[in-house]
Amino acid sequence: MGTPPRGTGRPTQPPRGGGPDPRRRPRPVVADQPTEVFAAVEAGGSTALKEKPQPASLGKSGVAIRTAGEILITLGLVVLLFMVYEVYVTDLFSAEKQSAASDQLQGDWAKDRTLHPGLVDGKAFARIHIPAFGADFNFTIQEGTGEDSLAIGPGHYKGTALPGEPGNFGVAGHRVGKGAPFNDLDNLSSCDQIVIETQTDFYIYKVLPYDDEISGWSSGKGAQPECKGVSTLRNPSIAGGGAYDQTFGRKVVLPSQGDAVNPVPYKPADTLPKAQEASLLTLTTCHPQFSAKQRLIITSVLTQQVPKSQVADYGKLLTEIGGAA
Numbered sequence: 647m648g649t650p651p652r653g654t655g656r657p658t659q660p661p662r663g664g665g666p667d668p669r670r671r672p673r674p675v676v677a678d679q680p681t682e683v684f685a686a687v688e689a690g691g692s693t694a695l696k697e698k699p700q701p702a703s704l705g706k707s708g709v710a711i712r713t714a715g716e717i718l719i720t721l722g723l724v725v726l727l728f729m730v731y732e733v734y735v736t737d738l739f740s741a742e743k744q745s746a747a748s749d750q751l752q753g754d755w756a757k758d759r760t761l762h763p764g765l766v767d768g769k770a771f772a773r774i775h776i777p778a779f780g781a782d783f784n785f786t787i788q789e790g791t792g793e794d795s796l797a798i799g800p801g802h803y804k805g806t807a808l809p810g811e812p813g814n815f816g817v818a819g820h821r822v823g824k825g826a827p828f829n830d831l832d833n834l835s836s837c838d839q840i841v842i843e844t845q846t847d848f849y850i851y852k853v854l855p856y857d858d859e860i861s862g863w864s865s866g867k868g869a870q871p872e873c874k875g876v877s878t879l880r881n882p883s884i885a886g887g888g889a890y891d892q893t894f895g896r897k898v899v900l901p902s903q904g905d906a907v908n909p910v911p912y913k914p915a916d917t918l919p920k921a922q923e924a925s926l927l928t929l930t931t932c933h934p935q936f937s938a939k940q941r942l943i944i945t946s947v948l949t950q951q952v953p954k955s956q957v958a959d960y961g962k963l964l965t966e967i968g969g970a971a
Contacts, residue, residue, distance in 0.1 A: 743797060771787065837876055872969070889917050924948075
């Protein structure tokens with residue numbers, strides 16, 4: 647006999663007598679089942695749900711810790727809001743002041759007023775351009791370094807030299823907030839140009855060698871075309887280099903070192919006769935960013951003076967001297 651096909655070994659006929667097929671589960675009958683309604687729990691009656699236990703008391707130490715945490719969070723928010731104000735809101739205010747100062751300075755120059763009839767606190771008398779920061783980097787320089795002056799733009803240290811003069815033309819500026827004109831000073835390199843514009847002239851200064859470039863300067867970077875006119879200011883005939891032995895293109899000092907803008911940086915004011923002083927420009931700002939713990943000092947030397955009678959505006963000057971980013 648042959649083997650039956652798989653799955654056909656059992657009879658498929660329903661059981662005799664016509665009864666239900668025992669292989670099929672009967673469907674539950676629900677039509678006649680009554681709907682059960684639970685009675686509401688009466689007031690004071692019991693319930694199946696247990697009430698949530700009350701949290702344990704924090705105690706005096708816990709309350710103190712929670713209060714301290716809330717105070718710290720509040721202080722953090724206050725500091726955050728203050729930083730937003732200092733970095734962004736003051737920039738907007740300073741931009742308006744800078745625009746007004748620029749218009750007024752241009753108007754004064756157009757009226758052909760005397761170059762320096764008497765510097766007035768908070769009033770602009772010159773402009774600063776730094777080609778390495780772009781062709782549009784342009785801020786007025788106000789007399790004085792008080793907050794009112796620095797809220798407009800860079801400020802001239804009173805008593806220091808004026809543009810082009812022997813000595814040290816000292817200028818301070820904010821690094822964060824209030825326009826942040828000197829935010830990127832630490833990106834300058836030796837021989838980068840800084841242009842000071844007055845009513846009649848453009849004064850071109852170049853950043854001095856950094857301390858690690860002094861040795862071998864004349865045969866190293868100092869021999870490159872962009873460093874023309876830039877020396878170490880050292881006197882080889884004097885042991886140690888002479889009066890400018892502490893003068894470098896970049897230096898970080900304490901805020902108390904105001905002698906950074908002396909006629910000879912970091913030396914007494916009468917170190918050299920006026921006629922022997924180099925014509926320097928020193929820019930100062932806070933260091934590092936968002937801190938006033940130190941001061942970043944960038945010192946440059948005058949390498950060229952270009953009368954405006956030869957070059958009408960800064961744009962034309964820039965095409966000649968190059969260096970714009």
